[in-house]
Amino acid sequence: MKPRRLISALLRRIASPDRVADVLGDLEEAHRRRVERHGRFVAWLLTMLEGLDMTLAIARLRVPRPRVSWLDVKLGVRMLRRYPGLTAVAGLALGFAIAIGALTFEVVTQALHPTLPLAHGDRLVGFRLWNAETGREVTPTAADLETWRTELRSVEHVSAFRSFERNLITPDGQSAAIFVAEMSAAAFEAVAIPALAGRNIIPSDETPGAPDVLVIGFDVWQERFGGAPDVVGRIARLGAAPVTIVGVMPEGFAFPIAHEAWTPLRLEAAGQARRDSPPVGFIFGRLSPGASLASAQAEVAVVGARVAREFPDTHARVSPDVLPYVEALIDLPAIARMALHSTNLAAVLFLALVAGNVALLMFARTVSREAELAMRSALGASRGRIVTQLFVETLVLGLVSAVAGLGAAAVGMRWVFRVLEVAVDVGRWPFWLHDGLSPMTPMYAVVLAGLVALIAGAGPAFRVTGTAARWKAGAASGSTVRFGGIWTGVIVTQVALTVACLPLIVDVGLDTSRLRRFDLNLPADEFVTTRLVIPDDTPLPAGQENETTLRARFEAARRAMIAALVATPGVRSATYGSPPGDYVPIRWIDVEGPAQPARSPAGHRPQVAAVAPGFFDVFGGRIVAGRDFVAADARDDATAVVVNQSFVQEVLGGAAPIGRRLRFRHAGSGAPAESEAAPQPWLEIVGVVTDLPLAADPDRPDGAGVYTSVSASTLPIDLIVHAPEGLRFAPRLRAIAARVDPALRVSTISTLGDLVRTETRFYAFWFRLSLVVVGILLLLSLSGIYAVVSFTVSRRTREIGIRLALGADRLRLLSEVLATPMLRVVIGATTGAAAITMLPLLDAGYVAPWLMGVIAGSAALVVAVSVLACAVPIRRALRIQPTEALRAAE
């Protein structure tokens, strides 16, 4: 194709014929010269580029330059007051959508681009070693640390740390695990934060043979030492080893990740370091003044190449990288990064959907102001000017919503943190994560408000002002503006989402209600529970460093704990096993011989808990057939299981259970992956116990339960103690553990009541959140439908009035007016109902009848409420007087 022809086609769309002729003439003249100089092909290319350049330049000339005045802003504020209903609905919806957008942005920012709350946080860097041959990361050694520390000029205070958890046993005998960093003294210089009391770790502490010292964090000082002013100099025990407390760090200090105390990192002397020396964990440092990440990377690459030449046996294919601190420390997989970005995109799309619906309302409002806009147009206002005014009006609404949304996002962040703490048992957060909003987030919210104004303000404005030519021609009335396909899509989507969400909210609501009624049938706050473990990195006596020794030690500690506890005054009983009310898995099983048909075609899926002998007695359970577990069942190859009475009824149909066999279909508790799909060994039912409460999880399909025996090798293990004083027993529990074995780690102690309450709070949170989401979706859908019907009635005022005057049937007239909007509602409701029905079908293979009822009810409810939303415009339509209709036509 000749370039002039293509350019000509483009130009004709945006410029007058004489201008097109000018440009084409210029292009032709320049093209002929180029053909002589460069040949046809190059000339074609250059002329094409120049033609596009010319086209763009002319297009830019045509784009109206926005002129925003304070008057537009004042008008925007006035519009908010003049249409309070629209302001409330749109503001609420936009505020919520912006809150979701800001919240997602904050989470993504903190995860992918965190800011370290340290004076030199942006200059802290970490080192990573990559083996090009294996494609894997290599853990750095003491020799690497020594090399980088002595040779690098662009990175200073090069340090390393290793983490471990150990019991801190205070002088009063209290024991609790703390998260400790074994860290170089230089690290304290890198972060430049002095101790609050005493001192930091100093280089002389790193010397092998130096006294063992410990620097504690503010929280440890407060909680474990009661904030004692003379804590510095006290001697405590870290596991079995005595340590002298030499300093207390300020509140909030948790460097390098979420650490609570620090000990010196002791390595071999430089001259003795070997390439195959033990790993040092993570190496980091601070960029020297004037150095950049790029210059540091260049220097490290040079040093890395030299090391590779000198030590080809270990470092031939190893290359070092310097990265920002958190990026080097936490290697977030590409899929996780993509998931975070996708979530952010989804939040923006949700906002766009909401803004699309608000656009519908704005469109209806703008059309109702057609006469005013036509007047302004007649007085000389350009289309660009009117669009700018409507854009600014919506921007004001968007900004007000953004302020409200940011407030909601700030509250939401705290919720997110609390929910994550409950849901994934985070413990302590990395010190750079926080539950507030970063400075970038408000700016992002403003950008979102701009996007809202573009979609909900400029979009409808362009569409309505498309009739400007008609206005100028004096045809201000009888506009032919119509709702387009996009807005039809918006309404259908929202109705579908509303119908799909209603059953979910009913489900969550029922779950929450069931959970509130969940009763352990025992004084739950008299039972305390915790998790016991002896960590793998616990120092063992020389010559005994192997896993078997550690497990044997743990097993002995377990037995000693029970013996010590039951001998303690105030303790009624103690046992190991899954705490009632806490999570237990549900697992697909196969039963040998005849069994009752399961609710799901896939089979039976009882809850499975591991318990120790005597567990049932502690909770008032009674063996009604067969026997309880015995010590021999703790062997790893033992096959005994105990089932509850519900299992006998629901799975075996009441048949004699003792001696029957069952097996787990696969190793995990979720959907079978290929690797774990192999059936497990057959297990024999040796006893039946009365029903005891299992998990406080309302989603469990039935009350059937299978108990397996905790094996001797189970590590860690849940301890449950019946002590009527409840949580007040916790300090004594810790002291007993410290006496039994200083390395025995006791995690958080809570009561069974706490476990159930936590679970209830979690569900209540989701219920409230679902209510808000569905409420807003419903509100938006209904307001959208209202806008459509209202718009249709106002467009057809004249026709309706005249037809009524001529005696038209009111019902028929109504059905005509409502046909199109109600068709959209029905399509949306059907789509939503179909989509939500697929979820349980795909998950469990069947849809419970009650759920089918809820889905059908939701669809019917949305349709019914939509009809109600039409009531006001319908009433208006039926009251139209012929005189009014004729006046509207003038």
Next chain:
Amino acid sequence: MPVEPLAEFELLVLLAALHLGSDEAYTVSIADDIAERTGRPVRRANVFTTLQRLEAKGLVSTRLGESRPERGGRPRRLVVVTAPGLASVRATTNAIQTMAGRVKGLSGDTR
């Protein structure tokens, strides 16, 4: 009547139009003239839009010349600098010369 201040490229375009004369000044020749005399590359699109802007301000006027075979039979749109345009050129060049003249060692470079 107030004199319209000129941006640098507007000044160059007007000077080229004055230099070429009303029978030879049009987009292509003006772009070539500026490129040749200043030694810097000039996009014809910029010349075109600048001329449109100057015409809107009343600093130039245009008329169609005769049809030209090298332009595919289309005429050139010839540019004539108007009296206000000439006044703007004078005011801007005077301002530049006055300012440059006060800077030592620069006068020789501002010919």
